[in-house]
Amino acid sequence: MDNLGSLFHGFGVALTWYHVALMLVGVLLGILVGVLPGLGAPNGVTILMPLTFTMDPVSAIILLTSMYWGALFGGSTTSILFNIPGEPSSVATTFDGHPMAKQGQAVEALSFAFLSAGFGALVGVIVITVLSGWVTRFALRFSSPEYFAVYFLAFASFIGLAGANPVKTLVSILLGFAFATVGMDTISGSLRLTFGFDELLRGISFLIVVIGLFGIGELLLTMEEGLKFEGVKAKVSLSGVLATLARLPRYWVALIRGSLVGVWMGITPGGPTAASFMSYGLAKRFSRRRANFGKGEPEGVIAPETADHGAGTAAMLPMLALGIPGSATAAVMMGGLMIWGLNPGPMLFIERPDFVWGLIASMYLGNVVAVVLVLATVPLFAAILRIPFAIIGPVIVVVCFIGAWTVGASKPDLWFAFFFGLVGYVFKKLDYPVAPLVLALVIGDKAEDAFRQSMLMSQGSLRIFYENPLVGTITTLAILLVTWPLWAMLIERVWGVRTARVQPVDLE
Amino acid sequence: MTERALVSRATMEIATALATGAAGAAVMWGSIEHDIGWGDSGPAAGYFPFRIGALIVLGSLANLGFALWGRHEHSVFVTAEQGKRVLAFALPILGFVIVSLFLGMYLGTILYLFFVMVFQGGYGPIRALALGIAVAVAMRLIFPLWFKVPLLIGPLEAWLGLY
Structure with a gap:
């Protein structure tokens, strides 16, 4: 097990006072970001990103990933206490978590949520530890055609599996690719799609797009609902948490099923939001206690929470090993990696083992830290939510625009952030998924390069995508997935079977 | 929904499809400044964006079609x-x-x-x-x-x- 050896080396990197302190700061900031509606994990990580440009990459990624874990946890607090999901991925937690809280079981609901989330995250990290060696060895055989095929597969799975309208998903992905081509072309050096505006020479930063789509857009949606926070008070005590922990093994089926769904959806770019809905749906269909679902059933909290966190952590595997982010937040981090001068992909494991294994080790620690911190700080963050939104909302707006400015100290970026905020608002209301747009924006250049290099290798023949069994299999899978909506329609027509579809949710 | 609709969902679907279509057209228009075909070193600078733009236009047309002729309940995009x-x-x-x-x-x-x-x-x-x-x-x-x-x-x- 050379992975185990690498992992211990990683613990050596992660277990310094500085890094543990960064973990604490990251998790706390993350919980704050997760608790506040309008500030989600992708957006929070984006705003923090420019501050890490001067840091050492290992420290930076530990800070940012810890923030991600904190945000995933924080989102559940508001779901349970206030019935308002702080994160899109904790929507499914409201179904049973809030009823539990209203019945006076707030502490149980919170403890179940955080402990099972911690379990899901742990399974995710273990899967990364075990699989990463194998995935990288596999990926080392990849050259440009294989890479393009894998990118194609990633986007095909959005169209085929996400459950959102496939044409809208397609348009969203393509817009992301189009924004990615703005600015200097990396191969020919020519300036593309700038329409004569000097402001567009540097291209459109994915960080600005995320701040707009996920920050301002989300805030506009929140305001539209005119929300009021009327929460349930909860006092978390150690004995209450321990009593819940003792009851947790009874739900082992939900725990394992949720983790598996989560890991699967994290590795294939489904993301935590889709994972939590899918896991909740499965639990509701197969549980012995399904009659209680929606009325405050602990299993209805455990199922989405394990999947949510399993997916959040597992999304790091394809990001590190293949350079394909499994969620919007992972996409932002991957963009960060490239800014820090690291090249995600199998070579990263060989060239920078300290970075990769330090990160993986920090994921074990960070999630344990997050479970403890989130339980300890429930009253604090619940109190923050009692501050009227007339104050919190505008302060979040200011933070978003500060984030937009620090990306590149450029004035047009403020306009872009505002513009993408409006786009995000309209897109979310019309069920255009925005996560695929961000993913396409981040890997757009890489996908184009892979395609052009493949075309150079084959002198323009598309047959290179069927040149060997490996690339052929990936390409075939991708084509099947892209056309899946058509197949599903055909199956329904011919056999009259309704194919299972995931709830149409926007992917985090 | 008894609340008065300020903008109906169908209107907004149409407007959005037109907007994304226009963006696609702009991408196509911007890329024909460059060679959109085959250069000395493989696909030229305009090759990829031109096709992306064309696909955006096609996708937007499909969405426009769905919005105009698809089944839709008279749902509301945003109330007053x-x-x-x-x-x-x-x-x-x-x-x-x-x-x-x-x-x-x-x-x-x-x-x-x-x-x-x-x-x-x-x-x-x-x-x-x-x-x-x-x-x-x-x-x-x-x-x-x-x-x-x-x-x-x-x-x-x-x-x-x-x-």
Whole structure:
């Protein structure tokens, strides 16, 4: 097990006072970001990103990933206490978590949520530890055609599996690719799609797009609902948490099923939001206690929470090993990696083992830290939510625009952030998924390069995508997935079977 | 839905499909400045964007078709009440961006928070001003002083000699 050896080396990197302190700061900031509606994990990580440009990459990624874990946890607090999901991925937690809280079981609901989330995250990290060696060895055989095929597969799975309208998903992905081509072309050096505006020479930063789509857009949606926070008070005590922990093994089926769904959806770019809905749906269909679902059933909290966190952590595997982010937040981090001068992909494991294994080790620690911190700080963050939104909302707006400015100290970026905020608002209301747009924006250049290099290798023949069994299999899978909506329609027509579809949710 | 619709969902679907279609057309138009075919070194600079743009136009046309002829319940995109709330939130943001561009982010923040708290939140002017200044001070401490990331400043800061 050379992975185990690498992992211990990683613990050596992660277990310094500085890094543990960064973990604490990251998790706390993350919980704050997760608790506040309008500030989600992708957006929070984006705003923090420019501050890490001067840091050492290992420290930076530990800070940012810890923030991600904190945000995933924080989102559940508001779901349970206030019935308002702080994160899109904790929507499914409201179904049973809030009823539990209203019945006076707030502490149980919170403890179940955080402990099972911690379990899901742990399974995710273990899967990364075990699989990463194998995935990288596999990926080392990849050259440009294989890479393009894998990118194609990633986007095909959005169209085929996400459950959102496939044409809208397609348009969203393509817009992301189009924004990615703005600015200097990396191969020919020519300036593309700038329409004569000097402001567009540097291209459109994915960080600005995320701040707009996920920050301002989300805030506009929140305001539209005119929300009021009327929460349930909860006092978390150690004995209450321990009593819940003792009851947790009874739900082992939900725990394992949720983790598996989560890991699967994290590795294939489904993301935590889709994972939590899918896991909740499965639990509701197969549980012995399904009659209680929606009325405050602990299993209805455990199922989405394990999947949510399993997916959040597992999304790091394809990001590190293949350079394909499994969620919007992972996409932002991957963009960060490239800014820090690291090249995600199998070579990263060989060239920078300290970075990769330090990160993986920090994921074990960070999630344990997050479970403890989130339980300890429930009253604090619940109190923050009692501050009227007339104050919190505008302060979040200011933070978003500060984030937009620090990306590149450029004035047009403020306009872009505002513009993408409006786009995000309209897109979310019309069920255009925005996560695929961000993913396409981040890997757009890489996908184009892979395609052009493949075309150079084959002198323009598309047959290179069927040149060997490996690339052929990936390409075939991708084509099947892209056309899946058509197949599903055909199956329904011919056999009259309704194919299972995931709830149409926007992917985090 | 008994509430009055300000904009119906169908209208917005059509408008969005037209907007994405226009974006696709703009991408195509922008890429024909370059060679969209095959250069000496494989696909030229315009090759990829041109096809992306064309696909966006096709996808948008499909969405337009769905919006025009698809089945849709007469659902609401935004009610008058919601529209008012969104505008009440979005317009001050627009003001904040414009003021920040001319006067810098510190003054922009103070004015923005003051405005929304006094005129929308119903707070007293003293509290609103205090919070605005507190946030501006926090911004200054965290960004330029602690992380060495300067924020957008205006003529006032320049005159005071703050970077």
